[in-house]
Amino acid sequence: MTVPPDRDGRVSLWPRLFPLGSDGLLVSFADRLSEPANRAALAFRAAVDRAGLSGVAETATSLASTYLRLDQAQADRAALIADIEALLASRDWFRAALPDNRRLWRIPCLFGTPRAPQLAEAAAAAGLSPEKAVQSIAQTRLRVQTIGFAPGQPYLGELAPDWDIPRQTQLTDRVPVGALCVAIRQLVLFSVPTPTGWRHIGQTAFRAFRPDAADPFPLRPGDEVVFEPVSAEDYSALEAAGPDGGARSVLLP
The missing domain is CATH 2.40.100.10 (Cyclophilin-like)
Structure with a gap:
């Protein structure tokens, strides 16, 4: 997936998945705020919530990222990350519809x-x-x-x-x-x-x-x-x- 060029004309491959602490994952859609990156973060969080992935205990968004907190007592971490990566690859989140009930x-x-x-x-x-x-x-x-x-x-x-x-x-x-x-x-x-x-x-x-x-x-x-x-x-x-x-x-x- 490729984000449209940012304000400095750069193009980078996104999204990126990072471990965060002992029980978190951060899905980043850009290294700075933009409308497409914020849209992607909101849409991806809503999709994770709808998917009901076993082992995801909590979700939240920042300006350009989605945070997932894992329930380590329930989660097969490797299998859960594979599911998250598959969902992430399933569509262009930068052009996804915003969540319902706004x-x-x-x-x-x-x-x-x-x-x-x-x-x-x-x-x-x-x-x-x-x-x-x-x-x-x-x-x-x-x-x-x-x-x-x-x-x-x-x-x-x-x-x-x-x-x-x-x-x-x-x-x-x-x-x-x-x-x-x-x-x-x-x-x-x-x-x-x-x-x-x-x-x-x-x-x-x-x-x-x-x-x-x-x-x-x-x-x-x-x-x-x-x-x-x-x-x-x-x-x-x-x-x-x-x-x-x-x-x-x-x-x-």
């Missing part, structure tokens, strides 16, 4: 203002006015590429090439829950208060981590998100609207 979320977002103070700075780094920056983001349907770093926290992408901007060289001491931050053509929607090197450009009332809920992580890898701009006046009402913060979701066909 949702499209529309999340209200307050861009700029003192609540999200780095919009102008990030827009300038992208060569855009603040107004054009908001328009660019609001018009982009973003995929939840992975959940990580903090509980339920989504990495979303990809944005237009203008947004291939670096992280800050220094940390922001703290961004609040619901902060929308940007770097390297991605957005992160923060699920807990935390320091960050990403620029804080928007603020939502959406809670991506709900520890007391039956389903604590409402966003899942493969879901899609649109951030809808709202005014400061409208945002105040959303803060009292519960953990969805005015967000709506529908199943994708």
Whole structure:
């Protein structure tokens, strides 16, 4: 299988299967994030879950890889790896359909203002006015590429090439829950208060981590998100609207 050329024009053979620790396997589809590699990771994980391979205890995805944790008490490791390799060779995962039961979320977002103070700075780094920056983001349907770093926290992408901007060289001491931050053509929607090197450009009332809920992580890898701009006046009402913060979701066909 061959991935389309990456941003530097290189072509490499993927996927690759690596042992990971004493009980894990990592199936990598690229050495950096791309839409085809993320699609492949999501599609392959879903196929492994559907296949019900004996000895696979857990699966997860990162930006461009699928992780498989093996139940060593049940697994014939050599036979299981052969089954995984056969599944891996069975199709072109870079063009596979995304998993079923994905949702499209529309999340209200307050861009700029003192609540999200780095919009102008990030827009300038992208060569855009603040107004054009908001328009660019609001018009982009973003995929939840992975959940990580903090509980339920989504990495979303990809944005237009203008947004291939670096992280800050220094940390922001703290961004609040619901902060929308940007770097390297991605957005992160923060699920807990935390320091960050990403620029804080928007603020939502959406809670991506709900520890007391039956389903604590409402966003899942493969879901899609649109951030809808709202005014400061409208945002105040959303803060009292519960953990969805005015967000709506529908199943994708």
